[in-house]
Amino acid sequence: GNSVTQMEGPVTLSEEAFLTINCTYTATGYPSLFWYVQYPGEGLQLLLKATKADDKGSNKGFEATYRKETTSFHLEKGSVQVSDSAVYFCAPTRISGYALNFGKGTSLLVTP
Amino acid sequence: NAGVTQTPKFQVLKTGQSMTLQCAQDMNHEYMSWYRQDPGMGLRLIHYSVGAGITDQGEVPNGYNVSRSTTEDFPLRLLSAAPSQTSVYFCASSYHRQGLLWVAFFGQGTRLTVV
Numbered sequence: 001g002n003s004v005t006q007m008e009g010p011v012t013l014s015e016e017a018f019l020t021i022n023c024t025y026t027a028t029g030y031p032s033l034f035w036y037v038q039y040p041g042e043g044l045q046l047l048l049k050a051t052k053a054d055d056k057g058s059n060k061g062f063e064a065t066y067r068k069e070t071t072s073f074h075l076e077k078g079s080v081q082v083s084d085s086a087v088y089f090c091a092p093t094r095i096s097g098y099a100l101n102f103g104k105g106t107s108l109l110v111t112p
Numbered sequence: 113n114a115g116v117t118q119t120p121k122f123q124v125l126k127t128g129q130s131m132t133l134q135c136a137q138d139m140n141h142e143y144m145s146w147y148r149q150d151p152g153m154g155l156r157l158i159h160y161s162v163g164a165g166i167t168d169q170g171e172v173p174n175g176y177n178v179s180r181s182t183t184e185d186f187p188l189r190l191l192s193a194a195p196s197q198t199s200v201y202f203c204a205s206s207y208h209r210q211g212l213l214w215v216a217f218f219g220q221g222t223r224l225t226v227v
Contacts, residue, residue, distance in 0.1 A: 034215075043116075043202055043218030044155075089155065100204075100216055102147075104154035 003027075006090050006103035013080055013110050021075040021106045023064075023090035031092040033057075033066050033073040034100070038087045047075075047088070080110045114138050118203050118219035125193040125226045133188040133222050135203030141217070143206040144186040145170070146178065148199040149221075155202065161186055193226045200224070 007022040025031065032051045036044040048057035053068035062077045075088060090103040119134045137144065145160035157170030161180040175197060177189040186205075190197060200223050204216040 036216075043220050044204075044216070045218065046215050049215070100145075100206075101157070102155040104152065 004090050004092055004101060004103040006088075006106050009087075009105070009107040011106060011108045013108070015082055015110055015112055016079045017110075019075070019077040019080045019084075019108070021088055021090075021108070022072070023074055023103060024070070024072045025090070025092040026071065027092050033064070034091040034093070035062070035064055035073070035075050036089040036091060036102070038089065038105070040086070044089060080108070082110045082112055084108060085110045116203055116205050116217050116219040118201075118222050120222060121220065122223050123225070125190070125224065127193060127195060127226060129193050130189070130191050131193065133190075133201055133203075133224070135186045135188065135219060136184050137186075137203075137205040137217070138184065139205060139207070139217065140183060141205035141207050142183070143208060144180065145204050145206070145216075146176070146186070146188045147202045147204065148172065149202060150199050158188065158201075190224075193224075195226045198224060198226045 004025045034049045035047040037047045038044045048059040050057040050066035055066045057064050064073050064075045087105045087107045089105045091100045093100050116137045142163050146158040147155040149155050156172045158176050159170055159178040161167045164180050164183050167178050167180055180186050200221050202221050203219045206216045
């Protein structure tokens with residue numbers, strides 16, 4: 001099966017700082033990889049995705065590259081904003097899987 | 113676009129009471145699932161369904177029942193609520209096409225407190 005390890009939060013950054021949230025996974029076969037974001041009081045929503053090795057997913061200034069050799073999918077953003085404050089979940093899944101396996105989430109707080 | 117609709121948004125139950133959390137999606141997705149979110153635990157899968165009439169257990173199924181009589185609806189039943197079931201519950205629906213992506217759409221959540 002799949003399992004995922006995310007860096008522990010909370011992460012507190014000043015506006016315009018560089019963000020990295022680490023995610024590593026173990027999986028049978030080659031999973032698809034997703035980052036979901038949960039803004040306060042809301043459900044999760046897809047942030048970005050990658051389906052094969054060396055793919056780079058990107059959205060809203062966030063990026064993550066599917067690294068097969070290190071089984072990692074670290075989330076990065078060059079300059080965070082206060083509006084990026086949220087909880088971020090890494091989720092690897094097999095193409096033949098039926099539901100997502102989520103990491104425990106990393107809480108990000110961006111201060112002005 | 114309604115997407116995934118969960119009701120109610122908030123609920124307080126007494127220990128031993130029963131209730132059903134409703135989940136409906138209007139995207140004709142085959143897959144639906146229920147998660148609970150607890151501090152420090154992330155999201156844990158309770159039950160899931162790969163189509164009408166087909167359900168299976170996830171990581172933490174005890175104390176919960178589900179059924180899937182239609183593609184649109186996937187209710188979660190608590191037969192005898194316990195304080196340990198105090199949590200935020202999320203329903204999700206997903207699509208899966210050969211060679212394409214697996215993306216989940218989530219409801220807004222139901223915050224349940226069992227006293």
